[in-house]
Amino acid sequence: MSELTSAFALSVLGSSALMTDFMGDQVPLPDGVRDVLPVEAAELSALETSLMGVFSSFGYREVRTPLIEFSDVVDRGQDQGIGRAYRMFDDQGRVLVLRPDLTIPIARLIATRMADEPGPVRVSYAARAVRPPSAGTGQGAERRQVGIELAGAGGAEDDAEVIAALAAALQAAGLEQPQVAIGSVALVDAVLDAVDADQDARDALWGALQGRSMVAWANETRRVRRARGRLGALLAQLPNLRGGGELLTRIAKIAPAAAAECARLLHTLDLVAAYGAPAPMIDLGVVRDWNYYSGVVIEAYAPGASAPVAVGGRYDALGARFGRPRPAVGVAVTLDLLHHAVGVPEGHEPRGVLVVGGSDTRVTAAAMLRATGIPVVGVLAAYAGPEEFARTQGLRYVARPMKSGWKVVDVTDGVATRIASLEEGPWI
Amino acid sequence: MDLTICVPRGALFDESLEALKAAGLPIDPLLNLGRKLIVKCPDGPTYITTRPTDVPVYVESGAADLGIVGRDVLLERQPDVYELLDLGFGACRMVWATMAGDDPAPAAIDRFGVVRVASKYVNVAEAWFESTGRKAEIVKVNGSVELAPLVGLADGIVDLVATGKTLRENGLVEREQIFDSSARLIANRVSHKLEAAAVDDLVRRFAEHAR
Numbered sequence A: 001m002s003e004l005t006s007a008f009a010l011s012v013l014g015s016s017a018l019m020t021d022f023m024g025d026q027v028p029l030p031d032g033v034r035d036v037l038p039v040e041a042a043e044l045s046a047l048e049t050s051l052m053g054v055f056s057s058f059g060y061r062e063v064r065t066p067l068i069e070f071s072d073v074v075d076r077g078q079d080q081g082i083g084r085a086y087r088m089f090d091d092q093g094r095v096l097v098l099r100p101d102l103t104i105p106i107a108r109l110i111a112t113r114m115a116d117e118p119g120p121v122r123v124s125y126a127a128r129a130v131r132p133p134s135a136g137t138g139q140g141a142e143r144r145q146v147g148i149e150l151a152g153a154g155g156a157e158d159d160a161e162v163i164a165a166l167a168a169a170l171q172a173a174g175l176e177q178p179q180v181a182i183g184s185v186a187l188v189d190a191v192l193d194a195v196d197a198d199q200d201a202r203d204a205l206w207g208a209l210q211g212r213s214m215v216a217w218a219n220e221t222r223r224v225r226r227a228r229g230r231l232g233a234l235l236a237q238l239p240n241l242r243g244g245g246e247l248l249t250r251i252a253k254i255a256p257a258a259a260a261e262c263a264r265l266l267h268t269l270d271l272v273a274a275y276g277a278p279a280p281m282i283d284l285g286v287v288r289d290w291n292y293y294s295g296v297v298i299e300a301y302a303p304g305a306s307a308p309v310a311v312g313g314r315y316d317a318l319g320a321r322f323g324r325p326r327p328a329v330g331v332a333v334t335l336d337l338l339h340h341a342v343g344v345p346e347g348h349e350p351r352g353v354l355v356v357g358g359s360d361t362r363v364t365a366a367a368m369l370r371a372t373g374i375p376v377v378g379v380l381a382a383y384a385g386p387e388e389f390a391r392t393q394g395l396r397y398v399a400r401p402m403k404s405g406w407k408v409v410d411v412t413d414g415v416a417t418r419i420a421s422l423e424e425g426p427w428i
Numbered sequence B: 001m002d003l004t005i006c007v008p009r010g011a012l013f014d015e016s017l018e019a020l021k022a023a024g025l026p027i028d029p030l031l032n033l034g035r036k037l038i039v040k041c042p043d044g045p046t047y048i049t050t051r052p053t054d055v056p057v058y059v060e061s062g063a064a065d066l067g068i069v070g071r072d073v074l075l076e077r078q079p080d081v082y083e084l085l086d087l088g089f090g091a092c093r094m095v096w097a098t099m100a101g102d103d104p105a106p107a108a109i110d111r112f113g114v115v116r117v118a119s120k121y122v123n124v125a126e127a128w129f130e131s132t133g134r135k136a137e138i139v140k141v142n143g144s145v146e147l148a149p150l151v152g153l154a155d156g157i158v159d160l161v162a163t164g165k166t167l168r169e170n171g172l173v174e175r176e177q178i179f180d181s182s183a184r185l186i187a188n189r190v191s192h193k194l195e196a197a198a199v200d201d202l203v204r205r206f207a208e209h210a211r
Helices: A002-023 A038-057 A071-075 A103-112 A156-172 A185-194 A199-210 A214-221 A229-240 A245-254 A256-274 A335-341 A359-371 A386-392 B013-022 B052-061 B071-077 B104-112 B122-131 B165-169 B196-209
Strands: A068-070 A087-089 A095-098 A121-130 A142-151 A179-184 A281-283 A296-301 A310-314 A328-334 A352-356 A376-379 A395-401 A406-410 A416-419 B004-008 B038-040 B046-050 B066-070 B082-086 B092-099 B115-119 B136-140 B156-161 B172-181 B183-187
Touching (some): A038 A142, A038 A156, A068 A071, A071 A103, A103 A121, A103 A142, A156 A179, A179 A256, A185 A229, A386 A395, B004 B052, B013 B196, B052 B066, B052 B071, B071 B092, B071 B172, B092 B104, B115 B122, B156 B172
Parallel strands (some): A352 A376, A352 A395, B115 B156
Antiparallel strands (some): A087 A095, B038 B046, B066 B183
């Protein structure tokens, strides 16, 4: 035993010495977070701007909530509390939480600060939520999200508006054919009512759905005794069912208890079509991890993104937990996933100018270019290799003053031109 | 069909091939793989072959659309993927086993407050002992787990058992059964929606022949 212990201690010491050998002096960051450098930052901003632009055109006005909140307030958003989150104490010993989700703070804001607004209330946000990363999932701690929430009358009209706004925003951000799938927590519940499932069965079935296990779902449905015949087959297949309106018509026939929810989803589909948005796929296996959702649930997918680029749904009971009941629906785009799915955003090809010899000697010309939105950077005449510098800075042209006029090199193709003054360069 | 399917090398490989064949997929390129890790079937899917524990990694990240993997790996790694179908083969069970004779675990808990467990399945082992109210110290080993209790590295092992032959040959006895495992068909969250028709069709064909 003692031999083992000392061997263990030795191996730990040995390995840590090894680690420092090849890792050198480190300046580490906590797990799951990273810096964003200029190229990525510019592309993320461009995406954010196009998404927010579309949301704004639908009348959603931006709000911001604090980075930290009281833990017990945010915990109200979930039946069993919010689970894993970064928590800390304030100077009076109260527990604070770094916001692990954005819907809960926005619901709080709408229910408290905007409680007197008759509504419907339309708000948008572009912010970061933070959750401790789970080891090995590759899912970061920080999630940049751009989203909207609509607290209104609670009808299918609101659901459709949010779905249509999402589709339009994704298209504006460069996703040509966003595929949106919608499910419904209320519809699944209605089918469970139809088979008279008890609470244990419901918990097990919802657990299976949230674990995305069709196998566990099928196993659990065998224990629901009332589920026989066509109703039993419907229950067993429920999370596997997907398609268009015809699917809802079929479910309504087999499970009359779910007819109202089916009719509502059908109506939603019609309304979304009226917006001219691509038809969402009905998929009853779509559920959300947060259990505040109560009606339609929304996901959007793009090739190249490993998880849904946008998620959301209806959460009618959340407002009441903060003192002002008001049905609401919302959706959020995860910016990093969208970024993986789209190419380089338009308008972000390099186009700036590097002026050799200092823009300070050409202040007026430089200022004029800057006024038109073209970046201008000066570099000393003695600087070695200005073309390479221009490339690393995302600038497209290098301009050198000549005896009369300028010599301009396009660093993307090496083509040189002569111009009389900066105001008439190829960047105009 | 443009789907990419991740097939586990090792114990589940042959039966995976049978299941793929039964579902009407071409498997000829998989029969003479040699050292190739990826093969594209003309008019068929692309297959990639990996270690069993890596299958969920490829599927979760979207590098593969579908994958075949044991439930043991799913429970250990908890990937965010759809578990579509129990394929029925590769049946085995996850067990807690200790040396034959007196079970050393209760004594270890009584005297040291902790039981030492060697396993490849660190998360499963931890969850099992936590859920049964015992404090466990998990030692991660990557192979020949049965060796650990024989040389005093641990009081017992949490491992996957098919026939129990290896346990018996090493003088170990199964004390507790943790869960049953078999091969599962899993899908990437995005592929499951973007390739809905192809995935659903394939699931139907697999289901007809499963079990």
